[in-house]
Amino acid sequence: MILITGGAGQLATEFQRFFKKNSIDFLAPNRLELDITDFDKVKDYILKNDVGLVINCAAYNLVDKAEEEKDSAYMINAYAVHNLAKICREKRIEFVTYSTDFVFDGNKGNEYAEEDEINPISVYGRSKALGERLALEENRRTFIFRVSWVFGEEGKNFIEQVKTWANTKESIKIAIDQISSPTSTKDIVEITWKILNLRDRDYGIYHISGAGEISRYEQGKYILERLGYKGNILEGRCLDFTSYDIRPKYSKLSSKKIEGILGIKIPNWRSRVDEYLKVDS
Numbered sequence: 015m016i017l018i019t020g021g022a023g024q025l026a027t028e029f030q031r032f033f034k035k036n037s038i039d040f041l042a043p044n045r046l047e048l049d050i051t052d053f054d055k056v057k058d059y060i061l062k063n064d065v066g067l068v069i070n071c072a073a074y075n076l077v078d079k080a081e082e083e084k085d086s087a088y089m090i091n092a093y094a095v096h097n098l099a100k101i102c103r104e105k106r107i108e109f110v111t112y113s114t115d116f117v118f119d120g121n122k123g124n125e126y127a128e129e130d131e132i133n134p135i136s137v138y139g140r141s142k143a144l145g146e147r148l149a150l151e152e153n154r155r156t157f158i159f160r161v162s163w164v165f166g167e168e169g170k171n172f173i174e175q176v177k178t179w180a181n182t183k184e185s186i187k188i189a190i191d192q193i194s195s196p197t198s199t200k201d202i203v204e205i206t207w208k209i210l211n212l213r214d215r216d217y218g219i220y221h222i223s224g225a226g227e228i229s230r231y232e233q234g235k236y237i238l239e240r241l242g243y244k245g246n247i248l249e250g251r252c253l254d255f256t257s258y259d260i261r262p263k264y265s266k267l268s269s270k271k272i273e274g275i276l277g278i279k280i281p282n283w284r285s286r287v288d289e290y291l292k293v294d295s
């Protein structure tokens with residue numbers, strides 16, 4: 015049995031669609047049904063349901079709020095991840111979890127590879143970085159997939175935010191000083207599953223990121239044009255929207271390692287955004 019934690023999230027929902035389509039059994043409890051910070055309950059749940067693989071999609075993702083809710087961020091993104099890795103080690107099963115481009119400081123100037131030094135500049139980034147380290151130290155059969163700007167159907171994501179603005183605002187300002195790449199949950203799920211099905215598995219850290227790189231402004235403008243928005247689209251800066259200067263300015267993840275191993279090319283973010291918006295490319 016496969017356990018997907020954080021069952022109501024956008025990546026977890028995509029996994030459920032994929033497993034249903036492929037007739038693969040899974041359990042996907044939401045936060046109320048299985049809170050990953052309840053260490054004993056998580057252990058009981060995994061043992062009782064004879065779980066053979068854990069895919070951790072639960073996370074504390076509120077980047078700004080994490081600055082004030084440090085304990086929650088660390089508990090969910092680091093200590094609960096450590097606990098899951100430990101239970102998986104004891105049960106001799108593989109553990110999959112997800113991390114973020116926010117483990118980097120954004121100063122490199124070109125694509126980040128898996129072996130680049132991390133230097134998170136936010137509580138969120140530090141909590142995810144600690145989760146990575148604790149999981150890898152605890153269980154050598156751990157896969158960590160770092161992803162960026164995730165979007166999936168019915169998710170709480172930037173595209174949905176832009177759609178709401180398009181319906182309610184005559185003028186929209188979007189940050190130009192944050193560059194990375196939008197990544198579809200479809201690609202994350204398919205690639206995770208391919209890696210898990212390789213005969214020779216090389217555990218550790220992998221980057222998965224939609225091809226191309228853009229600023230939030232360019233991404234927003236592209237979405238608004240696709241939606242036929244007629245208002246003004248203005249260039250802003252991250253600090254116009256938050257008082258926390260904690261987002262890496264440039265955090266494009268290189269997917270070369272995973273593309274090389276699987277012999278694939280991850281689609282450009284534009285085609286995935288078009289698919290999401292159900293418009294023709």
Ligand SMILES: NC(=O)c1ccc[n+]([C@@H]2O[C@H](COP(=O)([O-])OP(=O)(O)OC[C@H]3O[C@@H](n4cnc5c(N)ncnc54)[C@H](OP(=O)(O)O)[C@@H]3O)[C@@H](O)[C@H]2O)c1
Pocket residue numbers: 019020021022023024025026044045048049050051070071072073074075090111112113114115161162163164165169170
């Ligand atoms: N979204 C992004 O842009 C982004 C960027 C980089 C990396 N990532 C990483 O990608 C992975 C998937 O993210 P996502 O976009 O699918 O996130 P998401 O949609 O925010 O889903 C996360 C889920 O985890 C649940 N959760 C939070 N605390 C929990 C707990 N203690 N126990 C059980 N469930 C809990 C949340 O429930 P509630 O909503 O009820 O709290 C939510 O349903 C995460 O590791 C995330 O850090 C995401």
